[in-house]
Amino acid sequence: MATRYGQIQIANSELFSQHPNGFGISPYLQEKLVFPGQLEVYDQAAEVAQILLGLVIASSQIYRLTNHYGAAIEADLDQPVATSQAPTGIVYLQADGAMLLTDDGYKENKLSRIVKATDLKQSPVADRGGYIKSSLFTAHLGTATDFAAKFWGHLDA
Numbered sequence: 001m002a003t004r005y006g007q008i009q010i011a012n013s014e015l016f017s018q019h020p021n022g023f024g025i026s027p028y029l030q031e032k033l034v035f036p037g038q039l040e041v042y043d044q045a046a047e048v049a050q051i052l053l054g055l056v057i058a059s060s061q062i063y064r065l066t067n068h069y070g071a072a073i074e075a076d077l078d079q080p081v082a083t084s085q086a087p088t089g090i091v092y093l094q095a096d097g098a099m100l101l102t103d104d105g106y107k108e109n110k111l112s113r114i115v116k117a118t119d120l121k122q123s124p125v126a127d128r129g130g131y132i133k134s135s136l137f138t139a140h141l142g143t144a145t146d147f148a149a150k151f152w153g154h155l156d157a
Helices: 027-039 042-053 059-077 144-156
Strands: 091-102 105-116 120-122 130-132 136-141
Touching: 027 042, 027 059, 042 059, 091 144, 105 144, 136 144
Parallel strands: none
Antiparallel strands: 091 105, 105 136, 120 130
């Protein structure tokens, strides 16, 4: 293994020589690469990794890492939001959709925002409008039917 201090040898029986999730990258470096991968275009994420970490990483590797961990947490993101209080008052809802060109062709994208009326705040500065203190977003890349199941779960909460 190459380190900043030179080449070191690690026995195959050691845990560190195993490839977590099929990637020949340490879990620590995987975490560092997924972060820019989910923020940027993959080519730009590779540039950021080279500038900040001094490592040349292919954008396709960042793509595979980001998609792997995105798929791993997708089931958790689909769960309805748990709330400890009974729903009261007015709730505002915004929803929209668009068709996005992906590697697999065009796919339907849906996004919604749920805001409680109590979370709408006025700016303390005159004529500056207001702001939303807190809101709940639901996003889905797929059919409207699949989106509706996620959305209603969040709206019910």
